[in-house]
Amino acid sequence: MGGMKHRGMTPIVQTTAGWVKGFTLVFGAYIVAYGHLTPGGGFAGGVILALAFVMLVLANGSKGIPRVLNIDFVAKLDSVGGLLFLGIALLGMLPGLGGAFFNNFPVKVLHIGTPFRLVSAGIIPLCNIAIAIKVASSLFLLFILLILLRIVRTDGESGE
């Protein structure tokens, strides 16, 4: 795996991608945030967020992604998303919050939120956010791994 090498596309594509980038990110965030009211949710929104970055990489080449989004960081984000989701589930087990794994404590115990509003449905939007982080980083990571990295035979272990 000799690092990420990808040249990118023509300036026209790059400029358009630049314009569409913001829109895609906002759209993804909307799909995540309103998942409990409209079709969509953490998974669909997460994929859209991942696609925004995928588009940037395809248009601009490996220089197009911010420095922080290296494999190491995205892999960590992946774990963090999973832990967040599990954490929300475990939070419901606390004695004051209902004491059940995956208890929807904001609705059942704390009575937060009004129907049809953004703040409603308790842990559902929170879970959506955790899932979106997880899915976006997972898919972006897959993209980097399967598309950008050249697998080079560097280990002299192959038996031929």
Next chain:
Amino acid sequence: MFELLGVVLLFTTIAAIVAIETRDLLGVVVSVSAVGFGLIIAFFFMLAPDVAIVPIVVEVLTLVILIRATLRVGLQPFVGNRDFFGFIATAAALVVVFILSMKVFEGLPKFGQPVFATIPDTPSMHYVTNGMSETGAANIVSAVILDYRAYDTLGEATVLFTAVMGAITIIRRKARKAPSEPEVQEWEE
């Protein structure tokens, strides 16, 4: 409406056959996406917007990956089937299974009449009746996947995590080392 759905499904099935049988790379890519979009339209027809939205995005990602995976090979044609007799045997077996299953499928609830509307005491009935008041979510599918059946969704997120972890593991640069050697870096930044 029913007929239209039938046409979409027929189109999807034909696209699937083409995707598997054609030897040309472009044909494969086009027909795979045709299968995907046929399914999406079918999901929309069957009133599953939540489900339809996911394959749209997944389809795009899968296609990107597929194209890149095959492009790396160049445009070499796909090879054909395993062998002729195996083909005959498999095809015959599949046709027999198909006919048997069709006979058996007559026992299914009639298309358009879901089972939860005909059988008493199903969880689905409870969800559509009380889901909104119990969970606060207007989207009952969200209420099911993230509240009633949230444990499944935790499993689903874990499956994705596992698959990515597996892919990272399989694509790593060096897999074996001598016991005395220190741990190596998995990739260059």
Next chain:
Amino acid sequence: MMQILPLFVAIPLAAGFIIPLVGRKNPRLCDALGNATTLALLLMAISVIGKSGVYWVGGWLPKAGVPLGINLVLDSTSVLMLLTITGISFMVTLYSIQYMDKYTARSRFYSLFSLMVAGMIGVALTGDLFNLYVFLEIASIASYALVAFGCQHEELEASFRYLVLGSVSSALILLGIAIVYALTGTLNMAQISKVIGVSSKPLFYFAVALFISGFGLKAALVPFHTWLPDAHPAAPAPISAMLSGVLIKTIGIYAMARVLFNAVGMTPLFLSVLLFLGALSIMVGVLLALGQDDMKRTLAYHSISQMGYVVLGIGLGTRLGIAAALFHLMNHAVFKTLLFLNAGSIEYATGTRDYNKMGGLREKMPVTGATSLIASMSISGIPPFNGFWSKLFIIVAAVQAEKYGYAAWAVIGSILTLASFTKLQKRAFYEEPKEAAQVAKEVPVLMQASMIGLALLCVFMGVLWIPQIRDSFFMAAAKALQEGFVYATHILGE
């Protein structure tokens, strides 16, 4: 009181997420976390012996007999599976500390391992059909990756075949679940068993056929066994041990038994199908094993054969038959894990799995030699080791059920197993040392500790069959499986 049940799944999941987060640069930390996880799980499993209960995830208690959420069920059968899974996992992680020095990416290894354990525990505990599928997929996907962990030709190819057949079996199982849903409108196993009764609809038989072939593929019963002899030997030794020792049992046999007995309901027809598949597996597995030169491949074929005994016992359908089958399942987990760890030690020391290149290892590797001898005697059914008792009682149960042919068949299978292992022991440990065996020396101490622990279990587990323990443990587990309807009322609380 049952608050511990979700923790059984949450702890290994958390370990799976945390280990790659903190352990990339620090392999020893990975060892510590991985072992701590499995040890904690083992202690938790021991703490729930003799208990039973139902846990509703999310606090969704059933309303008027309608289950709303997903439930976790602890009964005698799942306690037995929990003990097997966690016990073997702990022994295997202990062994991995030093064995995995041969591989890179330790954090990934422990992460995938924890996720696989989480998946298996999820399968063992769940009371929901679709949830079973989800956790089965976690365990399967982790195992596909772990089979390919060495990234060499053999591993990759074996993993690909395993993955393709595994996915097909998952699709069959999911189709079966969909059909059951179409018949009953629910996914809760307890409610399904109440609604479905013993239906004679052809659709019902179709669903059961899908389940038997799907879970049969996962369990590698004979017409569906082709992937196993490639996949199990290819993996690193601790993973081979986990796959043969626990995975095929949990996501294959246990899941099949659970679905058939407690959800869709067992009928004499299904029992006779299971009997036949079991008998076929016993013979085909052992005959194919006799022709092998590769040590781990031999063991893999024996796994097929021994799974045949378990399925045969379950297929008898009697209380004693099922209890003995469950006992054999547990015993097989112990001795097959030990045998694979022995094979791993030999590979670690000599670099080969071909026992034509070994010989004389008894002097060079005394601990491996002695433990391997115990395990070989145990799998061949020589008294007083644990394998003898479980096989004996499977045969006794077959005789009691007046299936004399099957009883004789099982005895013949056992004799052939003995022949195969005599050959293995002679070639590997006794004959003149060949070139690969010249330089061999005993493996590091933690690997020895793990093997000795398992060998002690082989010697003393026969004690579990004394009537007091047997009745409260194995017979109770068999009873829980047999009385499908009692299970339903117990869970839905009526």
Next chain:
Amino acid sequence: MHYALCLTLFMVGLYGVLMKRNLIKIIISLVILESAVNLFLIMLGYRAKGIAPIMDGTIPPDTFVRNSVDPIPQALVLTSIVIGVGVTAMTVAIALRLYERYGTYDIQEIRRLRG
């Protein structure tokens, strides 16, 4: 009729998995197989002249109950699609690695090269 088409799709996928030699084709067949099962599940929940299981405040609750399609199969399919993506990703990773080792996607060629 609709079930028959869905079943045909399943059989097409099964045929591809069993008969194809090209790794990429096998992966495509697996995807089709999984899609067929997903489609079947959604079909089970469909209600003629129904409405999607999302409330918007304008439909009276009792109308919603009488007309909503079944939400459970939709939830299951969402889960199973994600599982499918995971499996596909793993398969592609293994296939790429196999290609890098052997320079071909032909499964028989791979077996022959391994010897």
